[in-house]
Amino acid sequence: MRINFNADVTQAIAPARFGFADRIACVTFPMPELPEVEIFKRYLDATSLHQRIANVDVRNAYILKGTSARELASGLKGRSLESTRRHGKNLFVRADDGLWLRLHFGMTGSLEYSKNDKRAPRHARVVFSFANNRRLAFDDQRQFGQIELLKDVDECLKKRALGPDALKLDLTKFKKILGRRRGAVKSILLNQKLIAGIGNLYADEILFRAQIHPAVEISRLNDKLLTKLFRATHYVLRKAIAAKADTNQMPQTWLLPHRGKGGRCPRCGRKLRSATIGGRTAWFCPHCQKRVTPAIF
Numbered sequence: 001m002r003i004n005f006n007a008d009v010t011q012a013i014a015p016a017r018f019g020f021a022d023r024i025a026c027v028t029f030p031m032p033e034l035p036e037v038e039i040f041k042r043y044l045d046a047t048s049l050h051q052r053i054a055n056v057d058v059r060n061a062y063i064l065k066g067t068s069a070r071e072l073a074s075g076l077k078g079r080s081l082e083s084t085r086r087h088g089k090n091l092f093v094r095a096d097d098g099l100w101l102r103l104h105f106g107m108t109g110s111l112e113y114s115k116n117d118k119r120a121p122r123h124a125r126v127v128f129s130f131a132n133n134r135r136l137a138f139d140d141q142r143q144f145g146q147i148e149l150l151k152d153v154d155e156c157l158k159k160r161a162l163g164p165d166a167l168k169l170d171l172t173k174f175k176k177i178l179g180r181r182r183g184a185v186k187s188i189l190l191n192q193k194l195i196a197g198i199g200n201l202y203a204d205e206i207l208f209r210a211q212i213h214p215a216v217e218i219s220r221l222n223d224k225l226l227t228k229l230f231r232a233t234h235y236v237l238r239k240a241i242a243a244k245a246d247t248n249q250m251p252q253t254w255l256l257p258h259r260g261k262g263g264r265c266p267r268c269g270r271k272l273r274s275a276t277i278g279g280r281t282a283w284f285c286p287h288c289q290k291r292v293t294p295a296i297f
């Protein structure tokens with residue numbers, strides 16, 4: 001069945017018909033990055049917009065940032081969620097009074113839309129109940145997620161000093177941001193203040209596709225390699241979104257299905273290696289991803 005994310009909002013009260021709500025409800029993405037958050041955005045768009053919020057149940061205020069449980073409830077009760085906007089790993093949801101809800105999924109955050117009488121997921125931290133007997137639960141076992149109420153998205157992005165969204169960057173801007181940096185290419189890709197949205201898994205995938213070793217000093221990349229890196233970034237993120245961020249639907253030629261101990265490179269068959277770069281575990285193929293890249297200008 002084709003999933004119609006842009007379906008008429010009146011259909012949103014029956015999310016099961018999308019065949020999507022149920023699937024995602026029982027799937028948690030480990031460490032949501034840009035593609036996963038984009039899928040959450042589409043899920044929320046397809047299920048939770050234009051319904052009056054009857055109640056906001058904060059079950060654990062730990063994930064609330066700069067907003068109290070009372071402020072969250074009084075800011076949203078009687079309102080409805082009208083539209084969404086994603087920037088990097090942040091999902092912004094606009095309520096009909098102009099207030100915005102910021103959702104960050106941390107390590108284990110996920111959404112579940114369901115009938116109100118269905119028991120909320122085990123680690124539901126905030127449950128938004130709608131007047132039509134449906135509810136949206138923000139579930140987060142590890143509690144690295146964040147929920148915040150704010151007035152201005154652009155101001156929030158500025159305050160957090162987030163770089164441009166990885167998918168909204170063009171080649172010129174990409175080169176401009178990366179071209180003047182120092183450090184391991186993977187650390188640069190992970191730096192949300194330079195480019196927002198790329199996390200550990202997709203950074204490895206992007207570098208595998210571009211055939212660049214994750215520890216390569218970024219200033220060693222010439223114009224051609226920066227272009228290759230840009231194309232790999234767009235390709236990997238877009239393809240992951242098309243696969244609904246489901247590893248099982250990602251190509252076997254990717255690193256992701258093979259990533260981990262004992263994994264072999266899908267390109268050359270040699271054993272994959274790992275290393276700690278920028279405080280995170282990088283997986284790569286030492287044969288296909290050259291460590292020393294000559295700078296050719």
Ligand SMILES: [Zn+2]
Pocket residue numbers: 265266267268269270285286287288289
């Ligand atoms: Zn290889």
